[in-house]
Amino acid sequence: MGKKESTLPSMALTLIVITVIAGSTLGYIYKLTAGPIAAASEQKQQEAIQLVVPVFDNNPAQEMYKIAADGGDSLKVFPAKKEGINVGVAIESVSHKGFGGDVKIMVGILPDGTINNYAVLEHKETPGLGTKMDTWFKPSDNADAGPSGNAFANWLFGIKSDAGGGNTSIVGADPLKTNLTVSKDGGDIDAITAATISSRAFLDAVQKAWAAYNENADAYSSATTKNNDAQEGGAQ
């Protein structure tokens, strides 16, 4: 290499040519992938909505509206309807109390105020610890599902499911009756082992969604019960 002499014009010319080629190539690839990237994130949102609310036949993404929540966040609400009747809402909620940044989740709330299901959309928690929040707060049967579940281990070693190791599910919980904070803070939910901060952040996001929805419920839906004073023992 170095057959070319390092003079100022030749160096400048080389760098200009390289950066122009690199820039235009990247611009082209960006154009190619922009569509699929948007589609992938939209699909993820759709899947999360379908997971957390009962069967619906409308397009929740089109009927999306925003509500204000504690701490100045505005949460996206996706109403799910079947034959025009409200069957629940999916709320995209966020907590800033995570161990490694924001925790973004989708919570499904039924018209009677109970939590139907949830999905974790985005987080930067510790792999293997905080990341367990994806299944931890669900019933053990749910936690076993999927290709990475325990079915293989059960088959291989005849072990009974280990997912029921003391976790409390928030699915089906009514935040009016259940105190959605970790047991360390006097709540009813057991934190993920060695990931109390992630658990707090997760429950904070759930509560935020629930409280915001109930405060705004009257304005949007008469089918929801009034639960304005439900925040006692709430976020810490």
Next chain:
Amino acid sequence: MNQWKNFSKGFFKDNPVFVMLLGMCPTLGVTSSAVNGLGMGLATTFVLVMSNIVVALVKDFIPDKVRIPSFIVIIASFVTVVEMVMQAYIPALFEALGLFIPLIVVNCLVLGRAEAFASKNSLGSSIIDGLGMGLGFSMALTMLGSIREILGSGKIFGFSLFAESYGMLIFVLAPGAFIALGYLTAFINKVRKA
């Protein structure tokens, strides 16, 4: 040059992780599971092969004094391509690797091969060198990820081997990466010298 030797040196004799100790940041950072290690390894392999190709092609046109900035621009372009393509078509892996994808740019392994090999050798040798080094890197990361995943959470490639509560938490966290890497490096070097 014997091309088989050129290819296979990346796996054992000059393994980037265990022998040359290059690219430690992704090695320690993403290997909390075997799949993450493999994904990171293959992404790096792609960047390595592509940048080796381009560097080998343009080496005669680049003045000596600006070769490093030129190589970095070439490498950074391919990393950005990997990042966008992965985000579009394998979003799950993209989320798992997160910040470490853009950091492939500063992986010394990639620049090291461009500078030490591709800028001095023919196109064919450079491709084979990139492939060998990249796959050797992938192998090392997958080994490290498997060990940490088995000891830390009782799984391998996501399949449970034993109850997760028996796993040693430390292996999922950063100290486990150092411990596992230290023992693996010692073991490989013992075998290598024997």
